[in-house]
Amino acid sequence: MILLHKHNLHAIILALGLPVAAAYADNVDVSTIPQRDTVQLTIYNSEDLTLVRETRHITFSKGDNPLQFSWANTLIDPTSVDLRFQTHAQELDILDTTFPHDKPQMLYWNVKSDFSGSAVVEISYFTSGITWAADYVCVADTAEERMSFDGFVRITNNSGEDYENAQVRLVVGQINLVERIADLARRGLVSQDTSERLRLGAKVRQLEKRARGLAYSGLAAEMDDAARAPKAIVKEGLSEYFIFTIEGTETIKNTWSKRLRLFQGASVPFQIKYRYRPAEYGDQLVRLFILRNDEASSLGETPLPDGVVRLFRDNGRDGLSFLTAYSSKYVPIGQEIELNLGPDPQVIYERLRLRSWRDDFWFRTDNGKTYFSPTKGHKIRNNYPVGGWNDHEQRVERIRNYRDKPIEVEIRLSFQGHVVFTSELDPKLHDYRSPQFSAQIKPAERKDLGYEVTYHQGINRKQDDVTLKKPD
Amino acid sequence: MIHRIPVSKALLFATVVIALQGSHAQAGVKLITLPARERVEIQLDNFNTTLVEEERIVPLAEGVNDVVFAWANTNIDKDSIQFRCLTDPENIRVLSVSYPPGENALLWQVSSPRAGSARVRISYIIGGLDKTFMYRAIASNDEKTLTLWQYIQLHNNSNEAFGFAGMWAGFGDRLERPIGINETKRLLSAKFTDVRVKKTYTADLASHGYLDAPKKQLRIPMHYVLINDEEHGLGKFPLMPGKARIFQDDGHGTVAFLGEDWASFTPRDDEVSLYLGVAKDIVVKRTIDRRTKKRVLGQLYDYDIIVKYEIENFKDSPVVLDLAESMPALRAEILGNTGRHVEWTFGTQGTLKQVDRDKSTADRPVFHVTLEPRGDDQKAVKQVHTLHVIIKNEW
Numbered sequence: 001m002i003l004l005h006k007h008n009l010h011a012i013i014l015a016l017g018l019p020v021a022a023a024y025a026d027n028v029d030v031s032t033i034p035q036r037d038t039v040q041l042t043i044y045n046s047e048d049l050t051l052v053r054e055t056r057h058i059t060f061s062k063g064d065n066p067l068q069f070s071w072a073n074t075l076i077d078p079t080s081v082d083l084r085f086q087t088h089a090q091e092l093d094i095l096d097t098t099f100p101h102d103k104p105q106m107l108y109w110n111v112k113s114d115f116s117g118s119a120v121v122e123i124s125y126f127t128s129g130i131t132w133a134a135d136y137v138c139v140a141d142t143a144e145e146r147m148s149f150d151g152f153v154r155i156t157n158n159s160g161e162d163y164e165n166a167q168v169r170l171v172v173g174q175i176n177l178v179e180r181i182a183d184l185a186r187r188g189l190v191s192q193d194t195s196e197r198l199r200l201g202a203k204v205r206q207l208e209k210r211a212r213g214l215a216y217s218g219l220a221a222e223m224d225d226a227a228r229a230p231k232a233i234v235k236e237g238l239s240e241y242f243i244f245t246i247e248g249t250e251t252i253k254n255t256w257s258k259r260l261r262l263f264q265g266a267s268v269p270f271q272i273k274y275r276y277r278p279a280e281y282g283d284q285l286v287r288l289f290i291l292r293n294d295e296a297s298s299l300g301e302t303p304l305p306d307g308v309v310r311l312f313r314d315n316g317r318d319g320l321s322f323l324t325a326y327s328s329k330y331v332p333i334g335q336e337i338e339l340n341l342g343p344d345p346q347v348i349y350e351r352l353r354l355r356s357w358r359d360d361f362w363f364r365t366d367n368g369k370t371y372f373s374p375t376k377g378h379k380i381r382n383n384y385p386v387g388g389w390n391d392h393e394q395r396v397e398r399i400r401n402y403r404d405k406p407i408e409v410e411i412r413l414s415f416q417g418h419v420v421f422t423s424e425l426d427p428k429l430h431d432y433r434s435p436q437f438s439a440q441i442k443p444a445e446r447k448d449l450g451y452e453v454t455y456h457q458g459i460n461r462k463q464d465d466v467t468l469k470k471p472d
Numbered sequence: 473m474i475h476r477i478p479v480s481k482a483l484l485f486a487t488v489v490i491a492l493q494g495s496h497a498q499a500g501v502k503l504i505t506l507p508a509r510e511r512v513e514i515q516l517d518n519f520n521t522t523l524v525e526e527e528r529i530v531p532l533a534e535g536v537n538d539v540v541f542a543w544a545n546t547n548i549d550k551d552s553i554q555f556r557c558l559t560d561p562e563n564i565r566v567l568s569v570s571y572p573p574g575e576n577a578l579l580w581q582v583s584s585p586r587a588g589s590a591r592v593r594i595s596y597i598i599g600g601l602d603k604t605f606m607y608r609a610i611a612s613n614d615e616k617t618l619t620l621w622q623y624i625q626l627h628n629n630s631n632e633a634f635g636f637a638g639m640w641a642g643f644g645d646r647l648e649r650p651i652g653i654n655e656t657k658r659l660l661s662a663k664f665t666d667v668r669v670k671k672t673y674t675a676d677l678a679s680h681g682y683l684d685a686p687k688k689q690l691r692i693p694m695h696y697v698l699i700n701d702e703e704h705g706l707g708k709f710p711l712m713p714g715k716a717r718i719f720q721d722d723g724h725g726t727v728a729f730l731g732e733d734w735a736s737f738t739p740r741d742d743e744v745s746l747y748l749g750v751a752k753d754i755v756v757k758r759t760i761d762r763r764t765k766k767r768v769l770g771q772l773y774d775y776d777i778i779v780k781y782e783i784e785n786f787k788d789s790p791v792v793l794d795l796a797e798s799m800p801a802l803r804a805e806i807l808g809n810t811g812r813h814v815e816w817t818f819g820t821q822g823t824l825k826q827v828d829r830d831k832s833t834a835d836r837p838v839f840h841v842t843l844e845p846r847g848d849d850q851k852a853v854k855q856v857h858t859l860h861v862i863i864k865n866e867w
Contacts, residue, residue, distance in 0.1 A: 069583070156571075191717060230567050255573030261566075310552060312523075312595075317640065319513045320525040320595060326553070345519075345710045348739045353834045356813035358865045363770040374769055384770035386867045393813065402710075402740050 008161050012068040012211075018101060034058050037078065037120070040167040041252075042243075043132045043155065045305055046174045049181050050130040050159070052076075053084060055122050061112035069123065070106040074160040077184040080126040083109050088119040128182040129159030130252075132170050134262065134307030136328070138339065140289065142316040144272060147289070149265035149299060151307075153233075153244065156257040163250040172305040172330070173241030230261050235302040242303050265299045270339075274347060274396075274409040285349035285399070285409070289339040293331050304331040311339050347441075348400040352448075355394040362388035362459055371459050375460060388459035396448040401441040412436035415453065418461040422469045423451035432465040499676060507531070510591070512634050514601065514651075516624070517642025520600045524634070527558070527593045532584040536567065539592075542577035546631045547599030555580050559590040569624040575653040580668065587829075590608055600630035603641070604713030606658075607735060611669060611696070613723045618669050620698070622711070628655050667705035670697040672745070675756040675781065678798035679835075683750065688759055694751045699743045711738040716746050753786040754793060754843070760771075761858065763806050775863040776819065784852040785843035794831070795824065796838045796855070803863055810866060819860030 012033050034056040042051040051077045058067070069081065078099070085092045091114040113119075132155045140147040153170055157163065204248040244262065252258055275281060289311070294300035309328045312320040323342050331337050343349075362371040363384035371387045372378030401407050403464040413421075414434045421427060425437040441447050452471075456462065507528040515523040530539060541553065550571070557564040567581040584590065602786065604625045611618040624641050628634070633652045644661050651657050672695045683691040696718060701707035716735045719727040731748030738744040762778035779802070782792045785791050799814040814835060818825065824839045831838040839859075846852040 046613070135551065154569075154571075230565055253573075257571035259569040259571070308551065315515070315517070315640070317646065318522060319515060319525055319640070321515055321642070322518045322521050322597060325521075345739065348742070353813075353836055357815045358812075361769065361772060361865075363772075380769040382767065382770060386770065386772050389865075393812065400739070400741065 007071075008073050012070070016227050025249045031060075031181075038167070039163055040169065041130060041170045042171060043130050043161060044171045044173075044175055045134075046183070047130055047177050048128040048131060049175070049177065050127050051124065052127055052163075053122060053124045055120055057118050058121050059118045060088075060092065060111065060116065061118045062113055065111040065113055066257050067109040067111055068106065069109065070103075071125075071161075072105045073130040074105070075127050075182060075185040076105075077126040077128070077181045078105070078107070079184055080124075080181075081107060082124045084122045084124070086120040086122050088113075088115060088117075091354075092119060124182050126184075127157050127159050127186055128180070130155070130157050130163075132156070134305040135220065136304070136307055136309045138309060138311045139271070139320065140311070140313040140323070142314045144313065146267045146269050147291070147311075149268045149291070151262035151265075151302075151304065152259050153262050154257055154259040155250075155252055157252040157254055160254055162253045163168070164251045164253075166252065168246045168250050168252070170244040170246070171238070171241050172244070172303060173239075175241070188275045197323070217335075231257075233260070233262055235263075237362075242305075244302070263299075263301055265297070268297045268299060270297075272407070274344070274349075274399075274407055276349065276409075276411045276413075279414065280413075285347065287341040287344040287347070289341065291339075292334070293337055294334050300333050303333055304328065304337070306330050309339060311341070344403075346402040348398075348402070350398045352396050352398055353393055354396060355392075356452075358389050359392070359394045360388070360390040360460060361386055386458065388461075389457050390460055391455040391457055392452045393455075394450070396450045398446065398448050399439070399441050400446045401443060404443050406440050406442050408438060408440055410436060410438045412451065415455075416464075418456035418463045419466045420454040420456075420469050421451060421466050422454065422471055424471055425449055425451060427451075427468055429466065429468060435466055435468060474614075479697070481516045509635065512637040514626075514634065514639045516603050516639055518624070520634045521597055522603070523595060524598050524601070525593055525595045527591055529589050530592050531589050532564065532582065532587065534584060537582045537584060539580040539582050541580070541594060542575065542576060543632075544576055548576070549597040549599070550576070550578065552595075552597040553578060554595045555582075556593045556594055556595070557582070557590055560585075564590055598630050599631070600628070601632075602627045602629070605661075605712040607714055607716035609667075609718045610727055611698075611717065611718060611720045611730070613721045615669065615671055615720065617666050618696075618698075618718070620664045620667050620706075621660060622664075622714075623658045626651060626657045626659070626699050628653060628657070662684040662708070664705055667698060668703075670699075671695070672697055672794055673751050673754050674794045674796065675758070675783075676794075676796040676798070676836075677733075677758060678801035679796070680797050690756045692751045692754045692756060693747050694749055696746045696748060697743050698744050698746070699741075700738045701741050707740050710740060710743060711735060713737045718746060718748055730733075730853055739802055749848045755782075755784045755786065756790060756793070756795075757782045757853075760806065771867050773866055775803075775866060777806060777861045777863060778804065778819075778822065779859040779861070781840060781841075781857045781859070783843060783855045783857065786846050786852045791843045793841045793843055794828075795841055796831075796836055797859055797861075799835045799837075799861070799863070802861070803866070806863075807866065812866075815864045817862050817864065820860050822860030824857050824859045 012038040016443045037053040037055045037057060039052065044050065083094060093112045095110040095112050098110070100106060100108065132153050135152050135154065137150045138147050155168065233247065234245040236243055246260060250258065268291055270289045273288045273290055274285055274287045275288055291297055293304055299400045306327065306329055308325060311323040313323055315321040324339070326340060362373045363380050364371055364387035365384060372380055372384065374380055397411055399409055412430055412434055413436070416433065420436045423437070427435040437449065439447060439449055503555060507530050509526050509528055511527040513525045515525065524823060557568055563585045565583050567583055570579045572579065604624045606625060607620060608623070609618045609620045631653055636648055636650050638646055638648045641661055647659050649657060649659060649784070673692050674695065675690050675692055677690055680691045680693050683689045698704065698706060700711055713734065713736055715732060717732040718730045720730050722728045733746040733748065735744050759780050760777065761778060761780040764776040766774045766776055768774055779797060782833050783793065799816050800829065803809070803814050827837045827839060841855065841857060843855065844853055
């Protein structure tokens with residue numbers, strides 16, 4: 001048997017039309033190694049999973065044709081390897097598939113042919129080790145009104161196999177896997193009785209089927225290295241997922257990474273807001289650039305996959321200022337994008353407590369079940385402990401704006417317990433315990449946003465929510 | 473394989489000038505040009521992150537060019553590297569970026585419609601090139617004003633020399649200096665003259681503790697307080713945190729070191745308070761003269777408290793003492809910590825009644841007491857002040 005070591009993957013056709021068992025038991029073999037004609041990678045970003053489809057021309061002779069497929073030193077899931085006939089499908093049949101017990105990462109197909117001649121076969125399998133990730137580079141203009149918003153994808157191949165001239169498709173979405181492909185690859189040969197246990201989730205198979213059904217033009221696309229323009233990336237929806245198809249073909253050698261531009265958003269308008277939302281941004285007033293992933297904003301061609309956003313600003317001195325870098329979550333088409341710049345040293349936010357007091361006391365009587373209040377005319381004995389009261393806090397949120405533009409501030413507070421929130425700030429409830437209000441602060445203005453919080457304590461606590469109230 | 477030629481110790485920037493066909497990186501024979509840096513800008517305006525921008529003139533052939541950027545022993549954030557062509561950016565385009573395995577390098581495929589030189593700008597975030605701020609001030613002999621120098625200190629542990637590099641801290645002037653490997657460079661970033669300074673002495677047990685606990689004598693720190701506004705000679709930008717060393721003109725043509733403190737981040741209009749030392753010539757003894765528990769109803773009580781301060785100024789100059797009392801600390805002292813906010817009012821019997829509304833908070837009233845200098849007989853006049861407080865509705 002002759003082995004070529006250009007790749008770790010081999011599809012070998014054993015030349016003698018011998019029974020399969022005899023063919024690979026012999027010490028002397030003659031075999032041919034059909035090369036890949038085309039290869040397509042469909043890479044998922046939510047799991048370490050890539051669907052590989054490759055086609056090869058194989059010459060069959062009439063009768064039984066043993067075909068060996070091996071994948072030494074790769075991360076291929078053996079349970080997923082599949083062979084189909086793209087031509088002469090009516091005249092070719094797989095009689096059986098054998099995983100030899102003494103040769104890991106190898107299988108034999110015994111193909112029965114009703115004709116002699118060449119046919120195109122498609123071999124598909126799942127591999128781990130090929131990943132992709134998005135990242136974004138945004139540059140705001142000096143006036144902080146518009147920005148460039150460029151998306152990139154970076155593909156990394158650690159699968160153990162070189163994929164040359166591959167059509168590359170990238171899938172965005174959260175798929176369900178019942179077992180990790182890397183584990184299946186490591187486990188090696190799969191016996192019949194464990195095949196049920198190792199079965200992939202139904203959703204994956206469904207996805208695979210749909211992916212196969214997608215138009216797959218340009219299988220024999222030529223290398224287009226001479227192209228003078230960055231490659232276009234075709235974006236299209238697929239069930240719950242989104243698929244990016246990179247124009248032409250790419251060569252991604254094992255252990256290499258490659259980064260390509262996904263889209264280019266020029267002059268994207270954005271708003272600046274300041275928000276205090278401790279649950280989302282921590283206990284600080286943060287500065288946000290807010291834009292929308294839609295066509296009106298020169299975006300909206302594709303959802304934005306999870307990825308690191310790096311935000312710069314043209315500093316007006318022929319250079320950039322680095323503003324922030326953080327991991328952004330998936331943004332569907334049409335949804336708002338928040339770029340969080342963190343606290344702004346030019347906008348100072350403080351909370352001041354002006355006064356605290358208590359009232360509406362209730363006292364527990366001797367029997368421990370009845371409560372008396374002096375305001376109800378009850379007689380309070382010296383030994384009656386306090387059983388209920390109201391805590392009051394008068395507070396202000398103080399904001400100073402040292403920027404040369406007015407700013408819009410949104411403050412969302414959250415209270416535990418039975419709370420009455422009294423204010424003239426026209427607050428709204430975000431949820432049952434979170435009042436929020438907003439204000440505009442002019443340049444060089446100091447604004448105090450005042451309110452009173454009443455906590456009903458002890459037996460005065462009847463609810464666990466916040467009620468909004470206007471001052472009397 | 474990327475050919476590394478030591479243009480600088482840590483960085484290599486190279487252009488493979490032949491418009492290659494097919495698999496560029498694997499070409500066995502390469503002709504490499506090594507464009508030198510034309511300009512370097514170090515952007516120091518981000519609080520935590522340093523951005524380097526460098527420009528080089530790159531010879532490009534017509535077609536697709538491989539442009540290699542490699543580095544060794546330097547902490548460049550690989551994912552932050554950006555390549556922008558300043559010459560004909562519409563037509564000279566980056567097609568892709570490849571990351572060779574195990575190499576601190578990347579390879580841009582750049583297409584050019586014609587042969588010629590192009591100015592490109594490469595930006596990256598670098599670690600080990602950090603900055604700190606420090607301040608030096610010389611106060612006038614009468615301690616009414618001072619001259620303040622703000623320095624930016626650049627510590628270059630990035631293992632890369634940058635030659636003459638422009639630097640900008642986000643405020644003030646752009647500076648241009650060479651910065652070598654492992655060098656620390658201190659640059660004057662701002663100078664303020666005639667900055668009005670206020671010298672304060674503070675009696676506050678909760679914040680500063682006792683100097684002599686058995687005698688109930690409080691530690692009285694002396695601070696220099698600078699207000700970051702134009703009226704006080706500052707106010708041009710927020711003051712970054714850093715060490716401040718304060719000297720005083722001793723009246724004999726030299727200076728004396730008064731002390732140093734860490735200046736906190738100070739927004740405009742805020743004040744920075746620098747603790748320089750303990751004023752042992754101002755003696756404040758604090759005792760609790762009255763603690764009377766008064767029933768309100770049932771098991772609900774008010775506490776009637778008088779805190780007494782015996783104050784002596786042994787200095788030969790008059791002093792204004794800031795006297796502060798923390799209500800949560802006072803309650804903890806007399807009845808423990810209940811976890812509730814302190815509800816309190818002033819009683820009528822104290823001598824301290826006029827609070828400083830700007831400096832006081834709901835839980836910490838601040839008073840000012842003017843102290844005369846010690847007399848000709850070297851004796852200090854003892855002033856006794858009392859703070860009468862009702863802590864209300866406790867149980």
